[in-house]
Amino acid sequence: MIRINGLRKTYRGRGGDVAAVAGVDLTVRAGEVFGVLGRSGAGKSTLLRCVNMLERPDAGTITVDGVDLAGLSETGLRTARQRIGMIHQHFALLSSRTAAGNVAFPLEVMGMPRRQRADRVAELLDLVGLRDRAGAYPAQLSGGQKQRVGIARALAGEPKVLLSDEATSALDPDTTGSILALLRDLNQRLGLTILLITHEMEVVKRICDSVAIMSDGVITEAGPVHELLARPDSALARGIFRLGPPPVLDDATIVDVTVVGDGSLISDVARTHDVDVRILDGSVETLAGGRAGLLRLALPGSPASNAAALSQLRAGAVAVEVHP
Ligand SMILES: Nc1ncnc2c1ncn2[C@@H]1O[C@H](COP(=O)(O)OP(=O)(O)OP(=O)(O)O)[C@@H](O)[C@H]1O
Structure with a gap:
């Protein structure tokens, strides 16, 4: 749905040049919630603003739903932007307009007739659970309600x-x-593809199907969340599951196992191999609606003597790391 190739954007200032986006390739699949996670200054906002050409890239291509945005005229771009909604941290509502008036604004710009507009505004406010606040001004709304108005307007x-x-x-x-639950619901009900930027791991954990980690203008890791968790060197996995250093135990095999689902794999292994598996530590999370966890197990005996149990763990788990 969104393809970004070789994207670069450098800001030139008196204090020197800042390569905010320094060569980014990304693919966001239709219907997924894709999160770009990174610290402040990583280049996330610049990247996002390039996706609807609020910021003109220095180099690279951006294709949204098959349309190469760089190749469009200003008029073409305005039309394309109607198919790319945007919501903001501070909501960016017009304070002089009611909730309904804010949602109506893009419809007015599109030239929708008044009667049809009123119906559509009511429908959009319904969609975000805010019909009863249609006549309220932004100053009379809570932060969450303001963001709901922002979402309704973005979906116009x-x-x-x-x-x-x-x-x-x-x-x-x-x-x-x-708000995250609402975004997830809209993603599923409308098949809406969502590209979000965040500095919060919690947001990634709650709703993202895929994630890219951004740092100093480049993507250091990207892919579906469950695939990243399977990579032993994944920064995402380290950020989500936090376990301390493994203890030193005599005559035991310590193994970290990343599992998805209900974790029944561990009891299966214990039963099949009649092995007294102990759980030393663990971190279990709900990720995009599914359970995933990193469990640190101790199996009596050496890795060699546990070869069969380890091989069953490897076959059933997302990732297995045996500590030396
Ligand atoms: N308009 C601009 N002019 C000059 N430098 C800019 C401009 N916008 C961003 N930058 C610089 O580009 C780098 C990336 O900024 P960007 O806002 O894209 O990062 P970010 O990851 O979204 O961080 P934040 O969450 O703090 O906004 C930073 O060093 C920032 O100072």
Whole structure:
């Protein structure tokens, strides 16, 4: 749905040049929630703003739903942008307009007739659970309600893609949870592809199917969350599952096992090989709706004597690391 190739954007300033995006390739598949995770200054906003050409890249191509954005005229770009919604950290609502008025704004720009517009606004406010606040001004709305208005407005042009620029960073944890749940729901109900940027691992854990980790203008790791968890050197896995250094135990095999699902693999292995598996430590998370965990196990005896049990673990787990 979104293809980014060789993207570069450098800001030139008196203090020197800043390569905000220094060569990025990314593919976001249709219907997925894709998160770009990184610290402040990593280049995430610049990357996102290039995807709807609010920022003109210095080099590289961006294709959204098969359309190469760089090749479009200003008029072509305006049309393409209607198919790419965007929501913002600080909501960017017009304070002089009600919730309904804010949602109506892009429809007015599109030239939709008044009667049809009123119906569409009601439908959009319904979609985000805010019909009863249609007449409220932004100053009368909570942060979560403002973001719901922002989401309704972003969906006005029936976009296929929604860009989210730190949409929950200004919200408290409970409200963050409800906005993330809404985004997930819209993703599933409307088949909406969502590309979001965030500095919060929690956002990735809650709704992302795929993730890219960005640092100093480049992507250091990218892919579906469950595939990244299977990579032994994954920074995502290290960020999600935090275990301390393994203890030193005599005559035991210590093994870290990444599992998805209900973790029944561990009891299967214990039963099949009649081995007294102990769980020394563990971290279990719900990721994009599914369970995943990193469990640190101790099996009595050496790795060689546990070869059969280890091979069953390798066959059933996402990743297995045996400590020397
Ligand atoms: N308009 C601009 N002019 C000059 N430098 C800029 C501009 N926008 C961003 N930068 C610089 O580019 C780098 C990347 O910024 P960007 O905002 O894309 O990062 P970010 O990961 O989104 O961080 P944050 O979450 O703090 O916005 C930073 O060093 C920033 O100072």
